[in-house]
Amino acid sequence: MNYISTRDKSIKVSAAKAIAQGISAEGGLFVPDTFPLFTEDDFNALKKLDYKGRAKYVLSNFLNDFTEEEVDYCVNGAYTGTFDNELPAPMSAVGENQKILELWHGPTCAFKDLALQILPYLLTTAAKKVNGGKKAVILVATSGDTGKAALEGFKDVENTEILVFYPSDGVSPMQKLQMDTQKGDNVHVCAIKGNFDDAQSGVKKIFTDNAVKEKLLENGMLFSSANSINWGRLVPQIVYYISAYCDLLAEDEKIKENGFNVVVPTGNFGNILAAYYAKKMGVPVNKLICASNANNVLTDFIRTGKYDRNRDFYTTITPSMDILISSNLERMLFELSNNDDKFVARLQANLAENGTFTVDGEVKEKLGELFWAGCCDDKATVETVAKYFGEYGYLVDTHTAVALDVYNQYLKETGDDRTVVVASTASPYKFVRSVLEAVSDKAVDNEFENAKILSEVTNTEIPEQIKALETAEVRFNELRNKDEMLASVYANLRIEN
């Protein structure tokens, strides 16, 4: 298996190169040129393994130039002692058919940990093979959760520097504090005056600027990405969908014939894309349900075939989904067009120039067969947190609530009540104010007070990582205009310009 670029498939690289580099030079994203197809025997064997065993099996199918020892080293390092109870992705049952895949038991309380605990291992292993000893500079744009998870994964990792940009008014107070208090000697955090799309576009631009690349090379450095444009982010996410299927299979063999739906609260389209890849590899996923907040550009696209980012941007209580340019959709377009790189390059050029593109014919048809899409506003989000706590005694964060609301819309419209796996992407304590307001009228102005009240009201535990923030020292307070991101990069890397 090799990796090709979605905008030019004549570019062909190994897994190590794809991960070390992060993005293809012309701006395309790396994807495998073929996908493994798992058989019934594979799944039966995987069913008997623990999470690490399943991860090793899946990853070794994709990391063509990693040795078995290297894959073992990466998986063991990432998933030993880092998640509660050694279970990175446990499932809770709610009601009859709803399985909540809890992806927030890692060090930063969001699903990003599943990928960002292992990415530093993958990236440093890859860099040794292809970077010739140069220092890897990880640039991250974040809507809140990626930044903290990447900082936590990369802190003090040898031969790396990590720089995180977040929108100053686009993250929750807890997310901001998590990043501004980050420890480590190789970490840098900068807030920008703009939204997430500004941060993401800024990072992409710096990445693909040849003059900047040269400047780094002169200083013995190379850029890489910890955003989900990096293939090394996606492949660990495929693992938990395969693992969830194995758990369902262990519970009841009938799932094989009946299949199940998956619902994912979606922003950059990375998490739901991983679910699609799992389906492509043989997991019997029926519908992929794409849930958005008021920034519902994906809902419109999936329903109409027209992607249009020329619309108002809303700041919501689900900040990790406040996105109008979903970068991983590019990989899906490549899939839908049967790997038509020219088609993808044309659509992306339209998006860059006009903020819009349209698909029709077979591509649109396939999109509609695979996906169902819906959205909900903040009011419905809060009502859903309250409903699930009231009806089932199960507390969810706001992002997970968006997924559940959209799932209920799907259920109502289609009557398809087969088993559903809901990706639960964050701990309720990360978005504590909104969650507390949903279940009580006791919210106050202090986030840590709110956490204590939430714990009392709901009889749930405050994660230790959140508690520790109350007394953590604030280390970063850099605030820049969005056109000063490159200046920040140079300053933090101590490169003269």
Ligand SMILES: *Cc1c(COP(=O)(O)O)cnc(C)c1O
């Ligand atoms: C990142 C994030 C999402 C969106 O995931 P994508 O892969 O960007 O679609 C949803 N919920 C939470 C809590 C997140 O951190």
